[in-house]
Amino acid sequence: MFTWYKQGTPLERNTFWGCFAGWGLDALDVQMFTLAIPAIIAAYGIDHTQAGAISSVTLISSALGGWIAGALSDRIGRVRTLQITILWFAGFTFLCAFAQNFPQLLVLKALQGFGFGGEWAAGAVLMAETIRTEHRGKAMGAVQSAWAVGWGAAVLVYAAAFSWLPSDTAWRVMFAVGLVPAGLVLFVRRNLKEPARVAPASAAPKVSVLGQITQVFQPRVLRTTVIGAVLGTGAHGGYYAIMTWLPTFLAKERHLSVLNTGGYLAVVIVAFWCGCMLSAYLLDLIGRRRNVALFAFCCIVTVLAYVMLPLTNTQMLVLGFPLGLFAAGIPASLGPLFNELYPADMRGTGVGFCYNFGRIASAGFPVLVGYMSHSMSLGMAIGIDAAIAYGLAMIAVLLLPETRGKRLRGVVPESAPDAVDNTRLTLDPPRG
Incomplete structure (x- = not known):
């Protein structure tokens, strides 16, 4: 099962861990909200419908973020888009800790969702283009499992925060911890490399992001x-x-x-x-x-x-x-x-x-x-x-x-630079 990892190049391994960490930290930031819902309802005096609206808005914005970030990765590169989306969702998760009312939290969660949806899209393409063909399925499936790791980490953060702090402070501290993924950008910048893409036989004109x-x-x-x-x-x-x-x-x-x-x-x-x-x-x-x-x-x-x-x-x-x-x-x-x-x-x-x-x-x-x-x-x-x-x-x-x-x-491919027909x-x- 893990033979592919032992056979991988340093770049393949670094890319795997960079994307694994990104997806796991995505889950950490997202799942913290589901655990903190009762405390947020009490803090803002909102009902279950309004709390559900936050989840729905986050889901929709994450989908839009994934679509736009996917297009952006074709335009400016996979690694650069990955860096931007990690900073985006980490920053807005952190800002959620300072939301003073329901509308502010709704907007901040929507912006957070935009980033975590984009991170998956950029990371998935980076993984696919870096991992060798025969191991692509194993590596990318294993990266998806990082969601469970991040989910478990969110449960641990929740348990610690609500065990030691008052409820109204604990959920804010949880969101503040969401800034941690920003440190992953340093790893991405130093250890990940943009997949080398060959130019098509006839250069295509540049198009807008919408195009x-x-x-x-x-x-x-x-x-x-x-x-x-x-x-x-x-x-x-x-x-x-x-x-x-x-x-x-x-x-x-x-x-x-x-x-x-x-x-x-x-x-x-x-x-x-x-x-x-x-x-x-x-x-x-x-x-x-x-x-x-x-x-x-x-x-x-x-x-x-x-x-x-x-x-x-x-x-x-x-x-x-x-x-x-x-x-x-x-x-x-x-x-x-x-x-x-x-x-x-x-x-x-x-x-x-x-x-x-x-x-x-x-x-x-x-x-x-x-x-x-x-x-x-x-x-x-x-x-x-x-x-x-x-x-x-x-x-x-x-x-x-x-x-x-x-x-x-x-x-x-890094391991076989002559393996691709560049026409x-x-x-x-x-x-x-």
Whole structure:
């Protein structure tokens, strides 16, 4: 599993750790808010709807940030964009500690989201273009697991802050700790290198950032963009349909409050990490299409069993592990797949659009669950919606070509500078 790391060049290893740290610190900054929600509600005297609005605005702004940062990385470079986005989300997380009222926090969280969504897009493309072809899936899947590490770190910061400080001070201290990721920029500047990209045979005219964004709708990649957007929607929609309503389902229909216990939270975090690592292993073993389809199918079966079968409390807690594991495996697959579908001149734009279009579109699935629950049980609504979303993901990925083993044209690998035909910016034919 980790042979690829031992065989990696110093640049590959540094790039892995730089992106791993960035994604983990993203999770630290984002998950701190979910843990601090009760204290923030008390501090500002807001209701659950307003608190939910902060999460929704952050999600939408992160999607927009990912799309724009992807395009920016095609224009000014992957490493420079990564530096900008890290400083952006760290700075605005820190400023959240000084918000004096609800509107200020809403704006600052939206700006924070813009940065953390952009960091993923820039880092995913940097990883794809730096790691050698045969190990790309394993490395990028492993980077996705950093979210679980950052999530766990957020829980530890939360426990320490609220154990030693008054509630109204503790949540502000948590956000202040969010400035820590800014130090990662020093590592990025010193140890990461922009992938060497060859010039196309005929120099293309410079376009604006808006023009760069719209390139993914060119006829040569339009089909890929549409199917990729549907895949992103299914992957994210299923996840949010389950995770948004799972606490309510367990509390109201199963009369459990286990999501408020540290033990259950630990199970969820470990399951997420294991799902990413299992997906990382399978990506290079069975291919991108089969991996996504397998995890989507397992998600459908698991969630339907979870919400519809007459399980005991213990059985539900046990089944919660594979539920989280399979749900994590699909997002871990999207980075390698989307990178391998686009040519170098629009790779960042394509990756940013497909992944983040899914984030925005997926916001409709939790709403649909709530609407359907008026005419059926909440568990039934969750199961149907999640099955629809993951069914979309299965269909979409089977309409895409298998990309395992593709070299990324337009990029000169450090280990094999002569391996790329510098007259083309397209991809090799798919293998398998």
